[in-house]
Amino acid sequence: MTFNIGRRQFLMGSSALVAASAIGGPALAQDKRMRLAWWGGQARADRTDAVSKLYAAAHPGVTFDTWWNAFNDYWPKLGTEVAGGNAADVYQMDYRYLVEYANRGAIAPLDEYVGKGLDLGDFDQDQQDGGKVDGKLYAISLGANSVSMMVNTQAFKDAGVDAPTRDWSYDDYKAHAEAFNAKSNGMRLMADGSGNEPGLENWLRQRGKALYTDGKIGWDADDLTEWFKMWADLRAAQVCVTPEDQALDATAAIDTTMITLGKAATSFANSNQLIAFQAVNKAPLDMVNFPRAKAGSGGGHYRKPSQFWSVNPKSAMLADAVDFVSFFVNDLGAGAALGVERGIPCAKHVRDAIAPTLDAQSQIALNFVSNLGDLQGKLPPVPPAKAGEVSTQLTTKAQEVAFGASTPEDAGAAFAKEAADILART
Amino acid sequence: MTARSLADANMAPAGGRAVVPSTWSRIWSANGPGYLFLLPWFIGFFGLTVGPIVTSLYLSFTNFDLLTDPEWVGASNYVRMFTADPKFAQSMRVTFMFVIFSVPLKLAFALAIALLLNRGMRGLPIYRAIFYLPSLLGASVAIAVLWRTLFAGDGVINDFLATFGIQGPSWISNPRFSLWTLILLAVWQFGSPMIIFLAGLRQIPQDMYEAASLEGASKWRVFWKITLPLLTPVVFFNSIIQVIEGFKSFTPAFIISGGTGNPINSTLFYTLYLYQEAFAFFRMGYASALAWVLLIVVALFTGFSFLTSRFWVHYDE
Numbered sequence A: 001m002t003f004n005i006g007r008r009q010f011l012m013g014s015s016a017l018v019a020a021s022a023i024g025g026p027a028l029a030q031d032k033r034m035r036l037a038w039w040g041g042q043a044r045a046d047r048t049d050a051v052s053k054l055y056a057a058a059h060p061g062v063t064f065d066t067w068w069n070a071f072n073d074y075w076p077k078l079g080t081e082v083a084g085g086n087a088a089d090v091y092q093m094d095y096r097y098l099v100e101y102a103n104r105g106a107i108a109p110l111d112e113y114v115g116k117g118l119d120l121g122d123f124d125q126d127q128q129d130g131g132k133v134d135g136k137l138y139a140i141s142l143g144a145n146s147v148s149m150m151v152n153t154q155a156f157k158d159a160g161v162d163a164p165t166r167d168w169s170y171d172d173y174k175a176h177a178e179a180f181n182a183k184s185n186g187m188r189l190m191a192d193g194s195g196n197e198p199g200l201e202n203w204l205r206q207r208g209k210a211l212y213t214d215g216k217i218g219w220d221a222d223d224l225t226e227w228f229k230m231w232a233d234l235r236a237a238q239v240c241v242t243p244e245d246q247a248l249d250a251t252a253a254i255d256t257t258m259i260t261l262g263k264a265a266t267s268f269a270n271s272n273q274l275i276a277f278q279a280v281n282k283a284p285l286d287m288v289n290f291p292r293a294k295a296g297s298g299g300g301h302y303r304k305p306s307q308f309w310s311v312n313p314k315s316a317m318l319a320d321a322v323d324f325v326s327f328f329v330n331d332l333g334a335g336a337a338l339g340v341e342r343g344i345p346c347a348k349h350v351r352d353a354i355a356p357t358l359d360a361q362s363q364i365a366l367n368f369v370s371n372l373g374d375l376q377g378k379l380p381p382v383p384p385a386k387a388g389e390v391s392t393q394l395t396t397k398a399q400e401v402a403f404g405a406s407t408p409e410d411a412g413a414a415f416a417k418e419a420a421d422i423l424a425r426t
Numbered sequence B: 001m002t003a004r005s006l007a008d009a010n011m012a013p014a015g016g017r018a019v020v021p022s023t024w025s026r027i028w029s030a031n032g033p034g035y036l037f038l039l040p041w042f043i044g045f046f047g048l049t050v051g052p053i054v055t056s057l058y059l060s061f062t063n064f065d066l067l068t069d070p071e072w073v074g075a076s077n078y079v080r081m082f083t084a085d086p087k088f089a090q091s092m093r094v095t096f097m098f099v100i101f102s103v104p105l106k107l108a109f110a111l112a113i114a115l116l117l118n119r120g121m122r123g124l125p126i127y128r129a130i131f132y133l134p135s136l137l138g139a140s141v142a143i144a145v146l147w148r149t150l151f152a153g154d155g156v157i158n159d160f161l162a163t164f165g166i167q168g169p170s171w172i173s174n175p176r177f178s179l180w181t182l183i184l185l186a187v188w189q190f191g192s193p194m195i196i197f198l199a200g201l202r203q204i205p206q207d208m209y210e211a212a213s214l215e216g217a218s219k220w221r222v223f224w225k226i227t228l229p230l231l232t233p234v235v236f237f238n239s240i241i242q243v244i245e246g247f248k249s250f251t252p253a254f255i256i257s258g259g260t261g262n263p264i265n266s267t268l269f270y271t272l273y274l275y276q277e278a279f280a281f282f283r284m285g286y287a288s289a290l291a292w293v294l295l296i297v298v299a300l301f302t303g304f305s306f307l308t309s310r311f312w313v314h315y316d317e
Helices: A002-029 A042-058 A071-083 A098-103 A125-130 A153-159 A170-183 A197-206 A221-236 A243-248 A271-280 A318-330 A332-338 A348-357 A360-370 A387-402 A408-424 B002-011 B023-059 B076-083 B086-117 B124-137 B141-150 B156-162 B178-188 B191-202 B206-215 B219-248 B251-256 B270-280 B284-312
Strands: A032-039 A062-069 A090-093 A147-152 A266-270 A285-288 A308-311
Touching: A032 A042, A032 A071, A032 A318, A042 A062, A042 A271, A042 A318, A042 A332, A062 A071, A071 B270, A090 A318, A147 A153, A147 A197, A147 A271, A153 A170, A170 A221, A197 A221, A197 A266, A197 A387, A221 A387, A221 A408, A243 A387, A266 A271, A271 A285, A271 A360, A285 A360, A308 A318, A318 A332, A318 A348, A332 A348, A387 A408, A387 B270, B023 B284, B076 B284, B086 B124, B086 B178, B086 B191, B086 B219, B086 B270, B124 B141, B124 B191, B141 B156, B141 B178, B141 B251, B178 B251, B191 B219, B206 B219, B219 B270, B219 B284, B251 B270, B270 B284
Parallel strands: A032 A062, A032 A090
Antiparallel strands: A090 A308, A147 A266, A147 A285
């Protein structure tokens, strides 16, 4: 008997719960819960959360639900969420994935909001264009950056060799190697960049080529052979690190780069990463452009949108999501909280407001990106969808040459074919 | 109300009713409550195991990138795998190398330690625990990271070698040695087969050893003629489990190569390649096909082991 009553009570209790949640649903919905997702580290999370708090304070009733991950782990999770139809309202987008997501309708076109909720009044035109696919605006740049070499200034001082300048070509690095190695205790002048896709792109652009044009490769086997040969030469002359050392840096994660491991005095990186690099390097760091292909050649660099906010077209609160994005890139308080951690702010009034308040490293990054001069060329078109896979294959191919499993000639021809195959594959 | 009548049906003894119950209600009253209790398991089994397996079989015949609907492509994923995918061939090669070397070495090591521990020494539980410890830590990220540090160019292993004047390579990042460091890592985690061997050794009747020692048999001979033959069922069990685990091995290669399988794809385990295709390049269809090929390979291996087992496994009967 008591058992029956207990069960009845249980049933009544649970139906009450169901009823309560049914009533509670709409009541809760009046509080707007905005979901955000991005890749990055703790420093980025702290800054992003600070902006969310500012926004929530200015918009009573809005709360935030966020997740973030390292770059490589971010995409599987985001892809799974998008496939499941439960992705965040606003999520971070990369130049490399922009076309893929836009073509599949996984990010919302924002043109109709410009000037009506999305303020792009003094937003850099090149950064606006960087977020466009087929003429439609799909993504709002969170900062401009450029590729750059991280430079361990202490190592150059200790070796009594001048640090690289903006005029240095690969030949200049080579010319300084002997003097550097004489006193460097095994540290080499530079990381091995032969498998570094941005390094290759920069070098190709200086030679008037491109990594991709119209979704196809913008170079041929001879270019790649020459690239691999140049690095074989630098390797033989002990300008760059050994293949074994370079292979320790499997994913270009900051803590395994050659400069962080103390194997090289300069490493290939991005300008906005100086803050993160300095956090794990004891020696004071500076930055300089990627080496010139030959003396006086320029145009390799460009102001790349380092990352974007995109809005989920299935978001239940699309207008609010757009409003948040606009706040993120325009509000001065938000700008102060974000600094240049995601790159140089694209809205002029924000840039002007924060410039005097930046710390030394942020100043270096800001100055570098603002003064590219003859190093700067046009923003290349958004890379094709399979660009990430081609980049992975370049690393493997470069290792084959470095470890002597292939010659520059064979590797150049093989990579040209493999890259074309990857791009052609569905 | 519903709950009450349900309870009545459940609790009524079979045949305690005036009307002859229908077949369905007879079956229900005999087994129904049992199935009701099994229901959570059924939901889990069909929803979380059978469902995904069937779905992955379907997906293996499609192109599916997570963002758009799967597109039926027939057997072309499988065709590509066997005709036009050097990375598939490479990952198979790496995985077979890994299984062929790590499993026998690991089992031999596990058996040797089990024999050592089986001599009735004091403090056996402590030793057993210590030797088992690596297996507990086995698949963990921390150990793979530790391995990376140990076998790097300026790692502990090379510091040790340097005391003998040997300049070791960077084991982990040299394509000639990188796979071997992973094999070594697998062998080091010999704990669970060791425990099973130890249990097997305990079951060998002591009178056989007594008889052998009366006959004056050497220790070597005792091992080959008594211990090993009587232990073959355990060897059989261990080898099947370890082969399957070997094929499934993922974490160490993922951590040590940062998920790339490099240098020069020398640590591109099959599962790592599968993961790359699925989650780095978003080809879920192709990855599903890869998964089914792995399943078939493992099934063939296991089936082959069972077929040959009657020639070398001796059950004590």
